[in-house]
Structure formats: C-alpha cells, structure tokens
Amino acid sequence: MCAFPAQPPAHPFDDDKLKEECGVFGVIGVADAANFVALGMHALQHRGQEAGGIVTHDPETGFNSARRFGYVRDTFTKADVMATLPGSIGIGHVRYSTAGSKGNTAIRDVQPFFGEFAMGGCAVAHNGNITNAAALRRELIERGSIFQSSSDSECIIHLMARSIQRNIPERMKDALRRVEGAFSIVAMTRTKLIGVRDALGVRPLVLGRLGESGGWCLSSETCGLDIIGAEFIREIEPGEMVVIDAKGVESFHPFDRRPSRFCIFEHVYFSRPDSILGGRSVYETRRAIGVELAREAPVEADLVCPVPDSGTPAAIGYAAESGIPYGMGIIRNQYMGRTFIEPTEQIRNMGVRLKLNVNRALVRGKRVILVDDSVVRGTTSRKIKDMILDAGAAEVHFRIASPPTAWPCFYGVDTPERSKLLAATMSEEEMRVWIGIDSLKFISLDGLYRAVGEAGGRDPRNPRYCDACFSGEYPVAPSDMIEKGFEMKAAE
Incomplete structure (x- = not known):
C-alpha cells in the first residue's frame, strides 16, 4: 500500500505545474537596445x-544595469527606468528561481550577472541549471572567489575570471568546459553579443536578424523574435557558440560533439504555442x-474540455x-x-477557483474528458x-498530454523532490483513485x-530528447544532488 502524499495548504497561485525555467534575450546593432530587450x-x-x-552598454556611460522584481510590463516600461539603459x-x-534562494529571491540573485576583467566587462544571462555548481562553488571559494549571489550561474563569471585566455569569448569557452548540466547563455561585452548552448542542447536558443537596422538578436524562443519584427535565421546548434559584432556572426564549436538531447517538455508545456522548435510548430506538436x-x-x-491554457491544443x-x-x-x-497576494483565509480556501471557473451550462449532465498537460502533485x-x-x-475522465512525471528535473526546471511527485509513489490506478475520477490515462513515452x-x-538505446522527468534516465549525472543523497534509477 503506497503512502498518499499530504495535500499542502490551498494557495491561489499554486497551479501544481512544473515551473518554467528562465528566459534570455539579447540584441546588438540597434539604436535603443534596452527597449528591444524589454x-x-x-x-x-x-x-x-x-x-x-x-x-546595456553605451560608449559614454559604459555598462548600465537595472534589476527589478515582478512582470516586465510593470517594471521595464517606465521611462525613468529605461532612460538609465542607453546603448546599442x-x-x-526573466527569472523563475530553480537554483539559489527558491521562493525567496534576493535582488542580488537577479540576472544578468556582470564581471569586470582586464580586457573589459562582460554580462551573462543563463537559462538552465549547473549540476556541479556546488562543487565548483566550493573550489572557487577555497581559491579566494567572493560570491555575491546564491545562484549557480555566478560560477560562470568566477570561472571566467580565473581563465588565462586573452579575450572574453575564449575565457567563456574555458569556463563552460568546466560546467556540467544544461545551459543556454546570452552574454555581452562592450562590442560583442555572445550566444552559447551546452553540448546536449537541452535548453533552446535561436538567432534572429532585424532587417531595417541590420541588428542581430538572440532569444530563448522564436516568439521573442516575432515581437520585435526580427526574422528567424536558425537555432543555435547544441554545443555551439556564436559571437556577433559589427562584422557579423562567427560560429565556434568549443565542446566535444555529442548527440542532441533537447528537453522534450519544451514541446509539451514550457514553450509558447506560437514558437517554433526544431523546425516544428509547438502548437501543431501539442495538437x-x-x-x-x-x-x-x-x-x-x-465532451472534450481543456484545462486552460496549456491543455488546449492537445x-x-x-x-x-x-x-x-x-x-x-x-x-x-x-x-x-x-490581486490576492495576501488573501484572507476564506479567499485562500477557494484555491483554483480564483483562476478557473466551470462553464456549468456546458458540462451539466455530460461525461467530460479533461485534457491537461501534466500531473505533478495531483492537488490541482x-x-x-x-x-x-x-x-x-x-463522469470525469482525465487524459494527460505527457507521460507520468516520476523523476525530478535537474536541468533548469523547478520540480518537487521525488517523494512529492504523485507518479513516483503511485501506480496509474492508485492515482485515479486518489484524484477521484472515473478514468485516468497518460500518453505513452513512445x-x-x-x-x-x-x-x-523512442529509441531506448539512443533517445533523441531529454526525457529524464519521465524515464529517470539522466543524460548528465546530477552530481550535486547525488552528493546530497539522490538515488539514480537502477540500470535495467
């Protein structure tokens, strides 16, 4: 008999989803870069x-930065803030904390991070998670590094500082060869925009071109290009570094080539449905x-009903x-x-009703199939x-557009520990009973x-995607978590 997980207190913002990782964006060769970035x-x-x-960087004012809590629309649309960010x-x-002080973000943990080197400054924005960050941090502190944040991403700046290479792109290559896990990085110097993906290409990164200005941009997704009217050129390849300046785009492959393992959950949930991944429409894939x-x-x-909004295409x-x-x-x-950031107990107990409401006239008396993207804790x-x-x-039937999420992600997704994942402690039938529905089925991994x-x-000998949250097969061993006692899936 499995132990049913305790249900946490209802909270209006707990929608019981895997939380998005982060998003990165960069632009070069435009009159007011900060507005494009925002x-x-x-x-x-x-x-x-x-x-x-x-x-940003401007020849007269040097490097300029602004960090704010909250939504972009509430912070980086104010004239007084944007006026402090000149440059081309x-x-x-954009941050959701997956490493560092989860749920208690300090302003010092907000990226991009900045470092001043002998050959000039460099700012770095990172999407993903460094799985050997704890070991690197210990080593760097022992050698005299002073960390300003609790983020794993700051390790990259300190590793660059210790490199003996003579320019920043080469120092970044040195630093990233020490890093394990997943990273898509957008960085900048005074004159260069840099984009890098890890050798497995776990997290996305794309290159775009602004026609009228001749500028270039890098974005986590193609929807970031669309909003500024940029043309999608291509995806940055797994293990590739691009360095962009006034002369154009240079491409390097500083890491050993390995088969790509792009995160399959980007297709299921994380990416916007109007983005393109691997040449495929995310919307069409979800459909x-x-x-x-x-x-x-x-x-x-x-009746077939989506759990909005992520379940709609499926x-x-x-x-x-x-x-x-x-x-x-x-x-x-x-x-x-x-609005209800500090709700009363009565409102807090309303839970998801603050976000979702049932169309009673439509569902009354019907046998309803609810289609959702995933089940994490099962509380929602x-x-x-x-x-x-x-x-x-x-009747209520659940159909889930992903396999059971039975393993945590260590590559940039805020996943509960394994004991709190419903599929890690229950069979499909036990989950059905615990949720209290007439039937429950997940799509198979195949x-x-x-x-x-x-x-x-799925080719079990050579899977094309990272599907560790479903299969328990991690393409990069999460060494920091193993050191803390995490038990990998036993070899079959």
Missing part, C-alpha cells in the same frame, strides 16, 4: 515571472499529442481524432494578476475534478515521441 523579455515572460534584469547592445533575463492520446486512450464521453487534437465535441468547459480568469487535479462534479457533470516527429517512437 519587448523580448515580455514575449518570454511565461518562462519566468519572479524578476527580470537588463544590462543589451541583454535581458498531435492530443491525436496520439485519443488513439492510445479512447473513452466514451460527451484537447483540440483529442476531440478531432475521437470525434467527440470540443468545448470550453473551464474558463480561465485572465485578469487575476497578483483533485480541485478541478471537484469543480466539474459540483457543476453537475455525470506516443509522445511520435507526436514530436519520431515515427518509430
């Missing part, structure tokens, strides 16, 4: 909502996931393949914002089930691979 960060806001930062080159970062799910897990029902695909009508059975309140699934039944639904374009499903 727009790019706004487009990437879904990747991090805690805080953001911008660094700039980088930005294809719904089609595969309908083939693998059919059920007699009257629900559309499920409805189209199954022939069951699609309907918006749950409506999201788009304007809640942070229980609340949504209660809301649907309270509205008069005859089905997910087919939906992202792998016709033969």
